[in-house]
Amino acid sequence: MNLDVAFAPLIPLVPLIALGVAGAVVAALCVLGRTRGAWLRAGAIACLLLALANPSFTREDRETLTNILPVVVDRSGSQTLDGRGAQTDEVRRQVEARLQGLPNTEVRWIEAGQDGTSADGTELFAALRTALADVPPERVAGALFVTDGVVHDAPADARDLGFAAPVHTLVTGRPDERDRRVALTHSPRFGIVGQAQRVGFRVHETGFQGGRPVPVVVRRDGEEIERFEAFPGEETTFEAPISHAGVNFIEIEAETAPGEITAVNNRAVLPIDGVREKLRVLLVSGEPHAGERTWRNLLKADASVDLVHFTILRPPDKQDGTPINELSLIAFPTRELFAQKIDEFDLIIFDRYARQGILPIIYFENIARYVRNGGAVLVASGPDYAEPGSLFETPLAQVLPAEPMGGVLERAFKAELSPVGRKHPVTRGLPGSETTPPSWAPWFRMVDSRMHEGESVLNGPDERPLLVLAREDKGRVALLLSDHAWLWARGFDGGGPHVDLLRRLSHWLMQEPDLEEEALRAKATGKTIVFERQTLKDDAAPVEVTLPSGATRRIELKEAEPGLWRGELETPELGLHRAVDGTFSTLVNVGPPNPREFTEVTSTATRMTAIANATGGSVRRVVAEAGDDIAIPRVVQVAAGARASGSDWIGVRQADASVVRGIGILPVFAGVLGLLLLLGAFAAAWAREGR
Structure with a gap:
């Protein structure tokens, strides 16, 4: 309990002070003049001034917190x-x-x-601030x-800290710990596909004697690409080849030393995004026609595509007597395109092209060889494919997946997804394909053909192949057996998904990773990993996942949509995870590529020393x-x-914090008590003076 005196003046402070000064002067004159009852008069004046000051006793009942x-x-x-986990449990006990x-x-x-x-x-002080948010x-x-x-x-x-009190730390771990770790010193984020990026790193050692060279292995996407030795404390560099678009995982792993507390930080992971230079596409139109600009507009609108387009306006068999020097046409540079620079193109498109004596037979041999070596050819055909002079009558037929039967179907029909097409990433989920028949516009012409390899993803009437995709050694070929895709582009009868179809088709031919029909992918969101298996098969094998610590998990996949199977894993660990299903493998990183938590793991007292010294x-x-x-x-x-x-x-x-639980106030000059004090003081002064 605390007892205090408080004042609540009945008049303003300035007049009260003036009255006090006047009263003091009067009292002093009385005392100095030895007037009878001078001290009683001074007491009466003091009581009057106190009454005007209105004092009161305040009592607080406090509870110590x-x-x-x-x-x-x-x-x-x-x-x-x-x-350390067992040590921590024992320390807590x-x-x-x-x-x-x-x-x-x-x-x-x-x-x-x-x-x-x-x-x-590790953010311990953030947790401390959160826990003390409601504490004074x-x-x-x-x-x-x-x-x-x-x-x-x-x-x-x-x-x-937000408080003034001592901070103490009890440090777990052993004082003689040993550890070896790999730290990146030069880590590029992007690289051009087909080129190499310089990567730098340094091997650090704690608790080791001497500086012996450390064996190091470098992997890209899980496959070993290089081995060498690195001296601890010295920067080491190497060239990492970027093999594909998307994330290329570069792993640098130092040999585990005897007695290390962990090998987790012996490996550093560097994700480098592979970026393609502009994709070069050669579009050759055999003759002007209504759908020619569909291909041109589509490819020109793609910022990642560098298009070279030629249209054959005057083939050798069409002579009108105009002198060559008076023509404004550009001669078709056949030797330059199909002999010298053919390998510089990522895709060659023949749009309604027939043999017209422009390309010698040897150049078709070059094109077939170009496909087998990893190139891509798309033949968008019309009646030209079924007539004499067809591309199928050239050496290019070696890589074409369907043979013309000599006829052209000319009647209205709607292209439909084949059973394979419903699973293939080029055609799966095309807008309008949900209904039967699809809700897109009809076409009116297609070439009758017979497949001898590849897969038909779009069918015409009577399940005839309309769009055939095939692989040839390292390359790819697509054959579109109709020249009426432009009807969708023009919006005829509601149009159709020509942009989605033709763009996916061209990028599949150029080996876009996201459009592979057989692939295993993984994506991490927080600590949840989603695995996707793209396949044309009727089922998907389970995925075996290896965690950074070496522990394994088995994930069963379920069909999410035709051709796409999914499974999830809530991982307890940060770092690089490897997934295999017996055929394919993939890598996915959870959290930062190289968690700071495991960068330096030897126990230490130095990081907490400064705050401990500052707080006592x-x-x-x-x-x-x-x-x-x-x-x-x-x-x-x-x-x-x-x-x-x-x-x-x-x-x-030992804190002195307390809280008031009750309060009492007793005014000294209020009520009868105050009246008696004043009357008593003045009566005493009057009685003494009257004697």
Whole structure:
């Protein structure tokens, strides 16, 4: 209980002060003049002034609040290494026992870092601030951390804590730990497909004697590409080839040393996004026709495509007597395109092209060889494919997947997805294909043909092949047996998905990874990995996933839509995961490529020393020497500002926080009591003066 005196003047302060001065002068004159009853008069004046000042006694009933002591227990990834988890559990048990006898103290246990999803490493102080968000600073008795010392958010300034109390740290781990790690020094994010990027790294060692060279293996997408030795502490560089578009995972793994606390950080992962240079497409139109600009407009609208387009306006068999020097036409550079620079193109499109004596037979041999070596050819045919002079009568027929039967069907029909087409990424899910027949516009002409290889993904009437896709050695070929795709582009009878179809088709031919009909893919969102198996088969094998630690998981896939199977894994680990299904393999990274949590894993007291010194706290290992038992100091309460640690003890502040539970006010000059005091004072002065 606290007792205080408070004043609530009945008149403004300035007049009250003036009256006080006047009263003091009158009292002084009376005393100095030795007037009878001078002191009684002074007392009466004082009582009057006090009555005007209106004093009152205030009584507060206060309840002392408990001290809050947060204990932050580090459960991050590095705390799972080398038996630190068991050490942490034992330290917590001993700390609980030590704190049981601490008077007037509420202990708040904070488990931090167990989710392991932060790209910024172990953030114990963030967890501490969250737990103390509802606690006034004066109630905080201190803070106690149980950690291996690998803390990445320790404040540089003690004022950032938000309270003034000692911070103590109990460090787990062994003092003689050894570790080897790989750190990237030059890590490009992008690379041109077909070229190489320079990558730099450095091998760091802790607890080792000498600087012997360390064997290092480099892998790309799980396949070994190089081996060499690196000297610890020195930067090593190498050239990493970028083999495909999309993410190329470059792994640098140093040999595991005997006695290391972990091999997790012996490997550094560098994801490099492979970027294609502009795809070069050669479009050869055999003659002007209504659908010619459909291909041109589509390809020119694609920013990733560099288009070279030639239209045969005057073949050799069409002579009108105009002298060559008066023609504004460009001669078709056949030798330059099909002999010298053919390998520079990613795709060659023949649009309604027939043999017209322009390309010698030897050039068709070159085109067939170009396909087998990894090139791509698309034949968008019309009646020309069924007539004499067809491309099928050239050496290009060696790679064409369908043979013309000599007839052209000319009647209205709607293209429909074949059973394979419903699964193939080129045609799967085309807008309008949900209904039977599809809701797109009809075509009116197609070439009757017979397939001898490949797959028909679009069928015409009577299930005749309309769009045939085939692989030839390293290359790919597509054969579109109608020249009426332009009807969709013009919006005839509602049009159709010509942009989706033709763009997917051209990019499949140019080996776009996302359009592979047989592939295993994985994508991570948070700690959830979604596996996708694209296949034309009727089922998909389970996926075996290898976690960064070496543990494995088996994931069953379920059909999400025709040709696409999916499965999910909630992974407990950060880092690079490998997935295989017996045929294909893929890599997926969860979290940052090289988690900061595992960059430096040796236990240390240095990171917490600055904040401990600034707050009067301490940092000490729970195991002083290798082989010792775990021992923690005593915990005692100390006054604010007193020493907070000793050789075998640590101190927490005894807070003085309290809360008012009740209040009482007694005015001195209010009511009968005040009236009696005033009357008594003046009556005494009058009686003394009248004698």
